[in-house]
Structures are given as structure tokens and as C-alpha cells.
Amino acid sequence: MAKFIFRNPITFNNGTGVTINLSGQELFSKISRTVNFEIGQSVGSSSNVSFGNTNSNTFIVDNNSLRLHGSSVSGSFTHTGNKVVSSNMEVTGNLSIGGTLTFDSLIAELTQSTTIFNSGSTIFGDDSGDKHNLTGSLLVTGSNKLNDYSFTEISNDFTLADSSTTSLVTENSVISASQTVDDELQYLRKSFTKIGSIVSSTTASFNAITASSAGVLTNTNEFDFMFFNNGMLMEYGALDIEQSGSTLLLKVNQASIGYGLDNTDEIVAFGKFNS
16 A cells, blocks of 8 residues: 655644644654544543633523523522622522521512611611501510610509609500599598597597598598597597498597597597598
């Protein structure tokens, strides 16, 4: 068989990503030489190919199920491992996360304005005209602020004994407190006159019931009455009162007051009787 010899030699040189075993050598084909062209990795259809850098307008992956075009990604894909986004990422469709989403702040726009911080703080809305509707029960612990005014609790204390400046009161407590004040005023306005009868030299009786004090007022005692014997005011220190059923008994200390009661005496009481 005739041999073909090149008049001018053929030279193969290494290129980017291509290695040639006879690179740079002149080949005249006078003798049989084997030239091997090699690339850095297998590029078969079942091979795992790795590129340091690629330049293309569009990449089509997995039979067109995923398309990378310019700055957008279309199609579906599953990502495993960590993903770090150093700039903004915009998702126009649905985003499902099966694990944990960790963030410094989460801001929801368009249909709602919500910011959730990793500290646990949240911001709902961005305008005083925003409305927030809640359905169901609401459990709040900690401090609260309404129109920049802090309050710590909603109180049902109808006595208002705490005099707290950070409690909101219920309707029931307001009504009850108002009723208590009204009862106190009615008690303070009670002033009635009763004529008694002499039981003994040390006791007079009145067909009357003393009024019961209301709210924070002290209990009714002898100092809420004035007793007159024949028009003369009797000394408090010598008197004591006792409610016995519907009868009020006036006890007189003869040694202290200096005289005893007589059947002809007129005993008059003025003070906190019930009616």
C-alpha cells in the first residue's frame, strides 16, 4: 500500500481545555504516529461535568424543565444543602419551605405589610389607616401600648383600691365603683331624728336601726349620733350604743355623766339612722 507523506508538516498545539500528547511536534506521516487529544474530564451523557465558568444567554436543564436565562430562573427544581443569597431574591409564584426559615427580618408587601424580626418583634401595617382583623382568642403577655400610652393590665377591681396609672378598667368595675360611690353619698346624706323612751336610769331605747356604712367608710358608731336629754347634748364619753334587732339601745355611764335617766326625761337622737 502506498504511503502518503505530507509535503509540509502538520503541527498540533495544546489549546484551552485540550491537551495533545504530540503538541508542537511536526508530523510528516513518514512513520506511523498516534496523536491523542484529551480534555480534563469525561463529557458523556451520564458523566458529571464541572465547569469553572460558563458564558451563555440561556441554559436548558433536564429536558427543558429548568431554564436559566439572563437573571431569571423558570421551571421547577429541588435544592438540597445551604443556599446563600447575598443580594435580593424575588419569587413571583409560590415558595414552599419544608424546614426552617431563618432571617434577620421578613417583610411582606403587596397584599399585606408585615415585618418579622429574628428577635421576635413584629410590625404590622405601615399606615395609621391600616386595619387588622383577628378571629378567635388573643392572649397577650407583657406590656401594652395604646396611642403611645403604656398599660399593664385590664382590671376588674371594682374597689379601684390599687389606684394604678397603668390599668384599664372594665365596664363592670366602673359601674360597681360608681355604685359604691353613690352608696357612700347616700350614707353620708342620712341624718334622721328619733325620739326614745326611758328603759332604766342607765338605758334608753329607740325604735330605729342604724345605717350601714358603705364602701371605704368606717362602721357606724356612737360618734355618728348626737343624743339630747331634755334639750341638753349628752357627753360622748359617757355613752355607748347597741343595736338589738330593730331597737337601738343607748347605754349611759352614770358615774361619768353625773346623773341618771328619769321617766320624765325626753331623749332625742339625731344621726345615721337607716330611715
